Amino acid sequence: QVQLVESGGGVVQPGRSLRLSCEASGFTFSDYGMHWVRQAPGKGLEWVAVMWSDGSDEYYADSVKGRFTISRDNSKKTLYLEMNSLRAEDTAMYYCVKGQWIQLWGYYLDDWGQGTLVTVTS
Amino acid sequence: SYVLTQPPSVSVAPGQTARITCGGNTIGSKSAHWYQQKPGQAPVLVVYDDNVRPSGIPERFSGSNSGNSATLTISRVEAGEEADYYCQVWDRSSGHVIFGGGTKLTVL
Numbered sequence: 001q002v003q004l005v006e007s008g009g010g011v012v013q014p015g016r017s018l019r020l021s022c023e024a025s026g027f028t029f030s031d032y033g034m035h036w037v038r039q040a041p042g043k044g045l046e047w048v049a050v051m052w053s054d055g056s057d058e059y060y061a062d063s064v065k066g067r068f069t070i071s072r073d074n075s076k077k078t079l080y081l082e083m084n085s086l087r088a089e090d091t092a093m094y095y096c097v098k099g100q101w102i103q104l105w106g107y108y109l110d111d112w113g114q115g116t117l118v119t120v121t122s
Numbered sequence: 123s124y125v126l127t128q129p130p131s132v133s134v135a136p137g138q139t140a141r142i143t144c145g146g147n148t149i150g151s152k153s154a155h156w157y158q159q160k161p162g163q164a165p166v167l168v169v170y171d172d173n174v175r176p177s178g179i180p181e182r183f184s185g186s187n188s189g190n191s192a193t194l195t196i197s198r199v200e201a202g203e204e205a206d207y208y209c210q211v212w213d214r215s216s217g218h219v220i221f222g223g224g225t226k227l228t229v230l
Contacts, residue, residue, distance in 0.1 A: 106219075110167050
C-alpha cells in the first residue's frame with residue numbers, strides 16, 4: 001500500500017531555514033506529481049507546492065513563493081521542501097501528498113502522509 | 123485567484139442526510155474533490171471528479187457539481203463521520219490546488 005513518511009520538522013527561529021523530506025513507497029514514485037500541503041494549528045488546509053512527476057514543472061502558493069523550493073529525487077523515491085526565511089505564520093503541520101492527474105481537470109490528492117510539524121518561534 | 127466558499131458548520135442528526143456545499147465561480151466547469159479530516163488525523167479523499175468514490179468509501183458518500191456550487195452529500199449519517207470536510211479544485215490558470223475553508227460536520 002502507499003506510504004508517505006515525512007521527516008525534518010521541528011522548532012526553528014524566524015529567518016532560519018529547514019528542509020523537509022518525504023520518503024515514498026508502495027507505488028511508482030516517478031509516475032506521479034507530488035505536493036506539499038500545510039495546516040496551521042486549528043486552521044484549514046493550505047496547498048503549498050507541487051512538482052511534476054519528472055521534475056519538469058513546479059508551482060507554489062503565493063504565500064511561500066520565493067522562500068520555499070520543492071524538489072524530488074526519483075531514484076530515492078523522495079520529495080523535499082526547502083524552506084528559507086521562515087516566519088511565524090509558516091508554523092503548521094506539513095503533509096506530503098500524492099497527486100492524481102485528470103486530463104483537462106488537473107490534480108486531486110489521493111494519498112496523504114501523517115505530516116511533520118514545523119514550529120517557527122523565537 | 124480562485125476562491126472556494128464553504129459554510130463553517132453543518133449539523134445533522136444521526137441517520138439523516140448531510141449536505142455540504144462548496145461555492146465557486148463556475149465551479150461546475152471544473153472537477154471538484156472532497157476530503158474528510160478527523161481530529162488529529164491526516165485528510166482522506168472521499169469523493170473525486172465530482173462524484174466518484176475511492177475504494178473503501180461507503181456508498182452513502184456522493185457528490186454533485188453544477189453552476190456555481192458543488193455539494194457533498196452524506197446519507198444516513200453516522201456519529202463516526204463527525205469531521206471537517208474540505209472541497210478542492212485545480213485552478214488551471216495558476217497551476218494551483220485550491221481548497222475551500224472547510225466545514226465542520228457535527229452529528230447531534
